[in-house]
Structure formats: C-alpha cells, structure tokens
Amino acid sequence: MIELKNVTKYFQTKKGKNYILKDVTFSIPSDINIGILGRNGAGKSTLMRMLGQIEFPNRGKITTDKSFSWPLGLSGGFVGNMTGKANVKFVCRLYGKKPQEIKKIIEFVKDFSELKNYFDMPIRTYSSGMKGRLSFGLSLAFDFDYMLIDETLSVGDARFKKKSKEALLKKIESCNILLVSHDMNTLEELCEAGIVVNNGEMVYFKKIADAIEEYNKINKKVK
C-alpha cells in the first residue's frame, strides 16, 4: 500500500504556483502494475520522483512499507571518466552488496547489456544507446518491491528492445512496476491499473483500458 495524505505539490513559476497535486489523499493498492498517464507537464515524472523519495511534497505525507527502485531513466548518475564496470560496482556498493554479490551482478549486467569490450571502457566513449542498455541491465540486477520506470523501454535497436521487454516481463513476475509512458500499447501490455494525473488531481482506474480512455478524453478537450 502506498498512501498519500493531503499531498500538495507545486512548482513556483513567475505567474504563480503551478500545481501538480492539490491536497490529494489517495491510496495506491499493492501488488499491481500501474501505468501513470497524463499530458506533458501534468506531473507524471514528479509523482514518480516523489514515490522514489528524491522529490518531496510541499505539504502532506507519502507513506509506504514498500521498497522502490531509483526512477529508471536514461543513464542517470554515471561518471563519464569511469568504466561501465566501475559504475556498476558503485551502484552495488550503494546498496551494500557483498563482494560475491557484486561479482554476480557485474557478470549479469555485462552479459545483458551486450557491451562486450566497451564494458571496460570509460562511459564517455559510449553512444546513448549503449548507456541506455547499461542502465537498463543494471536496474534488472536489483530486487525491489516496485520498479519506477520513466519511459526507458525504448533503448537500443529492435532486437534489444524485444529482449528488454521480455526481461521486464520476467522481472515483473517477482516485483511490480509503476510505469510512466506515452505508448498506449506498452501500457496495456504491462499494466493492469492506471492513474491519470490532470489539473492537480489523481484519478485511479482499476482497468488500464479505462485510464487510457480518460486520457484520450482529456486530450480531445484540449484540442
């Protein structure tokens, strides 16, 4: 269970406060994969970051007994001068992994990301696709109750995309995901329920199809 209690979040702009959430009290049920929908700038990523506890509400509280991954985006927190391997090692240490576990994770990420010799090269020599593959492989190596995914499914070429989707499907057998995406097919495929973020409010839908319908309605209104 993830509970939001009187949560208000806004960003200060020159023309006043821009509300993402306005006094929202809400509980998100556990053990379910949830897609988060909303227009650009509606606050999907902010909501995600708040759940990952690296962004904080202006008022109110978010409580949960679940563990969350870092928000998986493209290549966050990598050091350009360090090798891919050294970067993976760093994240393992952050999570207090023991030397044998670190060894295993490094093997897994090297294998999954298909970086081969580049794995021992500084990250600054990587293409953006390679960085994406590394960070996706890395995120699969850890166990959380929830993975926070911010549109990272589209890394690499067609073959790698297919491979990562399969890996993710396997991964969500043992954990849940909160997925921000604009790709309705991906959402329908991976998520059962949906949350639509709009105008400072959150609306929960038991079926992802209903959430998508609502999202389409909102989009039509704007046009």
Added chain:
Amino acid sequence: MVKRNAWRIQKSVIIALFFRELNMRFSSGRMGLFWTFFEPFFQILIFVLIKIALFGKNSSDFDFAVFLALNFTAFNLFKNIVLKSINAFKANKALFLYKQVKPIDTIIARVMVEIFITVIIIIIFLAIGLYFNFNIAIKDISMVTFGFLLLITFSFSLALFLSVLNIFMDSVSKLVGFSMTALMFGSAIFYTIDMLPLKVQTILLYNPLIHLMEMIHGFYFLTLDDTYVNYNYILLWTFSFLYIGLWFYIKLEKRIIST
C-alpha cells in the same frame, strides 16, 4: 529487499562514494595524479630556495625543510578539504537519484579521500626524510596527531558551512579560492608566529588556522612550543561553523536533493 538500518545504509553510501571519488581522481589522467603527490614537493623546494637566498643556510634551530613539509601537508589538507567539498553538492547532483545518497555524504566522502591522500603524502615524506637523513624526530606524536584531528574537524565544519552558503551565492567558491592564497601567507606556514613583530602577531592571531598550525609544529619540534595557541578559540570557530552549517543543512537538505 532486505531492510537495512540507517547507519548501515549511510556506511555503504559513504564507502561507495569514497571509492568512486578515488576512481575519478585516478582515472582523470596521469597529470592530475602526478600533481596530487608532487605539488607539496615543489612548494617546499621553492620556499627552501627563497629562504636560503634571503637568510643563508643555517638561520633557524630546526630543520627548515622538515618544518615546511609538515606545515604544507597540514595546510594543503585544510585547503583541499574546503575547496573540494564546496562543489560536492553540485558535482554529485546526478547521484541524488539514489534516495540513500544524502548530500552531506558526498562531503564526508571527499574529506575522507583528502585524508587518505594526505596519509600517503606523509608516508612519502617520512620515507624521503629517513633516506636523506633529515632530522624528522617528533617531540610529541600524540599531540601532533591530535592537532591534525582538530584541523580535520575544523576543515570539515568550515567546508560544510561554505557548501551550504554556496547554494545561495555562486561567488562563494571563487571568493574562497582567493582567500586561500591570503591564508597561506597568514597562517604561519613558512615562519613561526614569534618571528613576527608584536603588531602583526595580534592581527594574525584572529585567524583560527594560525592557532592550528602553531599547535601542530609546536608539538613537532623540540625547540618550538604552543605558547600562542588558544585552544578555546579554535573550538569556538569549529563548533560555530559546524552548528550553523548543520542547522542550515538540515533545513535545506530536501531542496539540495530535488533541485
């Protein structure tokens, strides 16, 4: 996932950051590494030459090269802790993506890296001193060590205070850069305070760093002592910086993470 307690989480974060910082230093090109270890040698060489040119070879009753080595090691430790920490929040911004990484951990890790490098430099100096028969005898090793610990605490407190200040004012790091040169001349590094005229002494004794330097070399050399050191004054500055720095840090931690 196994739940870990707060101390264990922070411990693993600091260890991870420490190795990451070391790795960054050592992978950023050979010249950087070279200067890390040889900068103090050049500083000492230059000042020994100046001193010989001005006052001739034997004008003090302690080994001047050893005196410089000790003082520059201590001063560089102070300088590097402050200068490296002040940009730690900005440099590690991307890491706040991982919720267990708190901004203050990045400062602690950088301080630890500086201490580690200083220990290596001290070992190199001792080895050279022994090999070339310099008089490196220490009068009171435990008080010298204690002096270094006080210096580290002082530097960390100042570094934390300045890093927080640096969030509001961009120019803080520049100003600190300038003041380091002034501090180098005003902190009894290539002289002792009793060599100076009384008027200059009174002014310089307002500088807390000079007390720390006087303490460290006062307990190192047989012929020197800590007459001028005001320990309460050192502690007053240290704890003021620490208190104000921590107070603001606690208020601003979330803001540092999310902006």
